[in-house]
Amino acid sequence: AQSVSQHNHHVILSEAASLELGCNYSYGGTVNLFWYVQYPGQHLQLLLKYFSGDPLVKGIKGFEAEFIKSKFSFNLRKPSVQWSDTAEYFCAVESGGGADGLTFGKGTHLIIQP
Amino acid sequence: DAMVIQNPRYQVTQFGKPVTLSCSQTLNHNVMYWYQQKSSQAPKLLFHYYDKDFNNEADTPDNFQSRRPNTSFCFLDIRSPGLGDAAMYLCATSRARGGGSPLHFGNGTRLTVT
Numbered sequence: 001a002q003s004v005s006q007h008n009h010h011v012i013l014s015e016a017a018s019l020e021l022g023c024n025y026s027y028g029g030t031v032n033l034f035w036y037v038q039y040p041g042q043h044l045q046l047l048l049k050y051f052s053g054d055p056l057v058k059g060i061k062g063f064e065a066e067f068i069k070s071k072f073s074f075n076l077r078k079p080s081v082q083w084s085d086t087a088e089y090f091c092a093v094e095s096g097g098g099a100d101g102l103t104f105g106k107g108t109h110l111i112i113q114p
Numbered sequence: 115d116a117m118v119i120q121n122p123r124y125q126v127t128q129f130g131k132p133v134t135l136s137c138s139q140t141l142n143h144n145v146m147y148w149y150q151q152k153s154s155q156a157p158k159l160l161f162h163y164y165d166k167d168f169n170n171e172a173d174t175p176d177n178f179q180s181r182r183p184n185t186s187f188c189f190l191d192i193r194s195p196g197l198g199d200a201a202m203y204l205c206a207t208s209r210a211r212g213g214g215s216p217l218h219f220g221n222g223t224r225l226t227v228t
Contacts, residue, residue, distance in 0.1 A: 045219065
């Protein structure tokens with residue numbers, strides 16, 4: 001069974017700091033990769049996804065992620081965070097054509113201090 | 115504007131007393147999923163419907179059942195809840211299964227078992 005590892009469970013940054021959240025997965029075949037975000041009191045929503053093509057994908061609110069196949073990684077980045085980025089961030093992997101649904105990481109709780 | 119609606123938002127049940135959680139969608143998506151998320155853990159897929167086709171995860175306990183009477187509605191039945199079943203239950207939909215089709219989540223139902 002595949003697994004998804006998010007390296008940091010809690011991250012605290014100041015506004016304007018740069019962000020990188022790590023995500024590694026275990027599946028060796030073709031994958032689709034996602035980052036979902038959950039703002040306080042809200043539902044999980046898609047931040048960005050990699051399906052094919054350019055391994056550097058851009059999402060909403062200035063986020064981007066880079067798929068590095070050789071490292072089985074899909075790290076999330078943002079050059080300058082804002083207080084409103086405080087949220088829980090989940091990395092997820094879809095493999096095997098999607099028949100098994102998404103496998104999620106445990107999430108990273110990001111707190112941005114003003 | 116809510117597209118995936120879960121009711122109730124909070125549910126309290128007694129140990130061993132059957133409980134049903136509901137999910138409805140206005141997106142007309144083919145696939146509906148139920149995830150279980152315990153504190154500080156990754157959302158874990160319980161089962162999903164691809165149209166009327168029910169797909170159970172291998173490690174989902176028999177205590178958990180699901181019904182999808184039509185495209186819009188899907189129910190999660192817990193026949194005899196135990197204390198270990200206390201969790202957030204997330205319903206999600208997607209237009210297709212796999213192929214990078216993103217999931218759309220509801221706000222979840224937090225189940226407490228007393």
